[in-house]
Amino acid sequence: xxxxxxxRSRPVDPETAGYLSRxxxxxxxxxxxxxxxxxxxxxxxxxxxxxxxxxxVTEGPHVPRPxxxxxxxxxxxxxxxxxxxxxxxxxxxxxxxxPLPQETRQTSAPWRPPARLGFLFRASPMGYExxxxxxEMLRRRRADRRKDKVALPLGGxxxxxxxxxxxxxxxxPAILIGxxxxxxxxxxxxxxxxxxxxxxxxxxxxxxxxxxxxxxxxQQLPDHPDVTFIRLDRYxxxxxxxxxxxxxxxxxxxxxxxxxxxxxxxxxxPILRARxxxxxxxxxxxxxxYANGGYPRISGVWTNYLDLQHVISRQLADYLxxxxxxxxxxxxxxxxxxxxxxxxxxPVLRMQSRQTSLHISFIGRLFYQKRPxxxxxxxxxxxxxxxxxxxxxxxxxxxxxxxxxxxxxLLARHGLAGxxxxxxxxxxxxxxxxxxxxLLLPSNNEGLALVxxxxxxHGCIPISTRVGAHGxxxxxxxxxxxxxxxxxxxxxxxxxxxxxxxxxxxxxxxxLEAAWMQxxxxxxxxxxxxxxxxKIADQDxxx
Amino acid sequence: xxxxxxxxxxxVTYNRSAKLMKVLDAIQAQTQRPDIVLVVDNASTDDTGALxxxxxxxxxxIRHLRLPENVGGAGGFHAGMKAAYQMGxxxxxxxxxxxxxxPNAIERLHDALEQFQGENGYRPSFACSRVEWIDGTLCExxxxxxxxxxARFIHPAKPWVLVDSCSFxxxxxxxxxxxxxxxxxxxxxxxxxxxxxxxxxxxxxPGLFVPExxxxxxxxxxxxxxxxxxxxxxxxxxxxxxxxxxxxxxREMGLMGVLAYAxxxxxxxxxxxxxxxxxxxxxxxxxxxxxFRPKILKP
Numbered sequence: 001x002x003x004x005x006x007x008r009s010r011p012v013d014p015e016t017a018g019y020l021s022r023x024x025x026x027x028x029x030x031x032x033x034x035x036x037x038x039x040x041x042x043x044x045x046x047x048x049x050x051x052x053x054x055x056x057v058t059e060g061p062h063v064p065r066p067x068x069x070x071x072x073x074x075x076x077x078x079x080x081x082x083x084x085x086x087x088x089x090x091x092x093x094x095x096x097x098x099p100l101p102q103e104t105r106q107t108s109a110p111w112r113p114p115a116r117l118g119f120l121f122r123a124s125p126m127g128y129e130x131x132x133x134x135x136e137m138l139r140r141r142r143a144d145r146r147k148d149k150v151a152l153p154l155g156g157x158x159x160x161x162x163x164x165x166x167x168x169x170x171x172x173p174a175i176l177i178g179x180x181x182x183x184x185x186x187x188x189x190x191x192x193x194x195x196x197x198x199x200x201x202x203x204x205x206x207x208x209x210x211x212x213x214x215x216x217x218x219q220q221l222p223d224h225p226d227v228t229f230i231r232l233d234r235y236x237x238x239x240x241x242x243x244x245x246x247x248x249x250x251x252x253x254x255x256x257x258x259x260x261x262x263x264x265x266x267x268x269x270p271i272l273r274a275r276x277x278x279x280x281x282x283x284x285x286x287x288x289x290y291a292n293g294g295y296p297r298i299s300g301v302w303t304n305y306l307d308l309q310h311v312i313s314r315q316l317a318d319y320l321x322x323x324x325x326x327x328x329x330x331x332x333x334x335x336x337x338x339x340x341x342x343x344x345x346x347p348v349l350r351m352q353s354r355q356t357s358l359h360i361s362f363i364g365r366l367f368y369q370k371r372p373x374x375x376x377x378x379x380x381x382x383x384x385x386x387x388x389x390x391x392x393x394x395x396x397x398x399x400x401x402x403x404x405x406x407x408x409x410l411l412a413r414h415g416l417a418g419x420x421x422x423x424x425x426x427x428x429x430x431x432x433x434x435x436x437x438x439l440l441l442p443s444n445n446e447g448l449a450l451v452x453x454x455x456x457x458h459g460c461i462p463i464s465t466r467v468g469a470h471g472x473x474x475x476x477x478x479x480x481x482x483x484x485x486x487x488x489x490x491x492x493x494x495x496x497x498x499x500x501x502x503x504x505x506x507x508x509x510x511x512l513e514a515a516w517m518q519x520x521x522x523x524x525x526x527x528x529x530x531x532x533x534x535k536i537a538d539q540d541x542x543x
Numbered sequence: 544x545x546x547x548x549x550x551x552x553x554x555v556t557y558n559r560s561a562k563l564m565k566v567l568d569a570i571q572a573q574t575q576r577p578d579i580v581l582v583v584d585n586a587s588t589d590d591t592g593a594l595x596x597x598x599x600x601x602x603x604x605i606r607h608l609r610l611p612e613n614v615g616g617a618g619g620f621h622a623g624m625k626a627a628y629q630m631g632x633x634x635x636x637x638x639x640x641x642x643x644x645x646p647n648a649i650e651r652l653h654d655a656l657e658q659f660q661g662e663n664g665y666r667p668s669f670a671c672s673r674v675e676w677i678d679g680t681l682c683e684x685x686x687x688x689x690x691x692x693x694a695r696f697i698h699p700a701k702p703w704v705l706v707d708s709c710s711f712x713x714x715x716x717x718x719x720x721x722x723x724x725x726x727x728x729x730x731x732x733x734x735x736x737x738x739x740x741x742x743x744x745x746x747x748x749p750g751l752f753v754p755e756x757x758x759x760x761x762x763x764x765x766x767x768x769x770x771x772x773x774x775x776x777x778x779x780x781x782x783x784x785x786x787x788x789x790x791x792x793x794r795e796m797g798l799m800g801v802l803a804y805a806x807x808x809x810x811x812x813x814x815x816x817x818x819x820x821x822x823x824x825x826x827x828x829x830x831x832x833x834x835f836r837p838k839i840l841k842p
Binding site: 005006007008009010012013015016017020046048070071072074098100101102104 | 545546547548549550574575576577578604628631632633634649653657661663664665666718719722723748
């Protein structure tokens, strides 16, 4: 360094320079696809957000304002248009910074009760849970009265007007798979599976995610030249997604769009139906959630714009057909099971009446949806029961999330710290289930939790709240009420009854085995989707 | 991220023109000079204004921010950092008007922040120098406070200690810390403003003590901060200190934090045989601090 050089002239370290170059290239590539002929002005700033670039796009002449530049101004880039009088587009982006280690581990801040209810949670965690449950039930009752559960109409068009045909392309056919995000979750697992199945079917695969996030699992996408993850979640406002999808589809010979809980892709359906009607539109839904139904409701609203609605449970199929009058041929059940791992014989469930030790497990992300506080309170009640009956009770809680610290504190408060082990999300779940007698799943909401099926497969009896499609896998006696106090009370009573009454336990085992066999006979998601992917790939080859 | 490195030095001064000129000389001799040197003049009544203006006439990097009245060190750093933020600085090097940085002091702080993040991923909220007294010993009043795992990333070539508090004597603060956590509290007037501020920004991640970056603090004597050393002459400063720290403790730790602090102050005063009438005034300041709730302002 020369004497008396200024701080601002410090050379940029190679790692930072490389990172910025890659980010800028990703952003440029998106906008150059979206605006192939326009003259593009990029105004780049250094962002202090690890996930979102706060993009602003102005079409037409734009005179930069001070707010466009500011202290974090990095510089401007130009991409000339194809003609001298090409329209101008100005794109302002704040390049996201690399995530910090603590952000990579966990994006959600540790959970805390709302300030005014902190005293209630401290005094009585179950009192707080009860209040929250009541508030949610109130919201659901109100939502049930809403009239927005109607499928959007779509006419079939007239034969007088010729149907648009796919233009010829020198590229192999491709599929666009839209995910919510590339993080841990059941819907995301299916999303990753569909990427692999589409690739195996011979399609090129483009993956996008709708929610800006660190996308921790992006590296789990197949490392293959035919798989491309486009960071629309980071660089493109949702408003521009439909236009981008159209341009990408034409440029990359996309013949199918598969939506996994990806809202802006649903909003792209009208442009696909209007301008690219040859594209097959598929969605997969998992769980009726929130007060208004969540993604299945969105799917139902778009029923007429979709060629295939893949669901993972009969409950969802009934919901789409019952509430939105979706045709039966369009709604296809495909279980999230791996045919190769399905055993021919029903599993042997381990629990025996009057056994002297009991291991209970909970497996799930520590978010409110899974009600980890209710898990701890249930374990507390079971601990009291076990001491009375001379049973050595131990438990494992697997998962990470904002409730981690709360759970640790509650376990210590109930004197359970020595009996309950908290394990990270990457724990060997099959091995744990192999030594567990009971799996607790007191969720507020579920589709059909895969872990229930896995638990039975490994000889463990699941007990769940009466939510989602769990009735398709568990006998009625193993479903407990949703109200928090009732969940705790009924779960304890149920375990007590199975422990005391061999006949009752045998009936539950028989019921589980029967449901498990029936579920195993249903088609899997792979069996439903792969033929469609193959057909798309083959059609193009023939065409 | 080291893509933007514009650095603004913020020097708060009051009636110490001779020492201030030596500070400006030391900044000019830096191997990596700040892009702007902002002299925050707390309405000095000596020749500070004239001397700074004369310097600024021949050196574009020097800027003179004259405040209409003396708002104390806390008010000066608040005003200075606010102005420096608006000037677009990415880093703020804050220091006193009697602290002379050795030629590579600022460059070493920059190096430490950049290399630490590059190697460990974490983003330190500040970097501070080793502050020596004029005889080369450690300056007692400017010793940073380490965090419990202070040694986590230390190795022989990079002996950077994780700290959660330092004084405003050669501390380099990145822009994001100011954006996220706001400015120093002007209402403190003097004492504890630096400790409060660095502890506040260290909530994101601790700062770094960078021993290879050295400044010489030219104070009249080398004494630490201890209520046992209080006398009539220094009482006014200690009263501010007691009020400000009480206010901070109430905010961060509640009543028990204040009681623990009051107990510690009492022990120090008893140990130093501080006269009772002075002690009473300190207790009064602690009571005032309990009700003192200054606002934290964003730039």
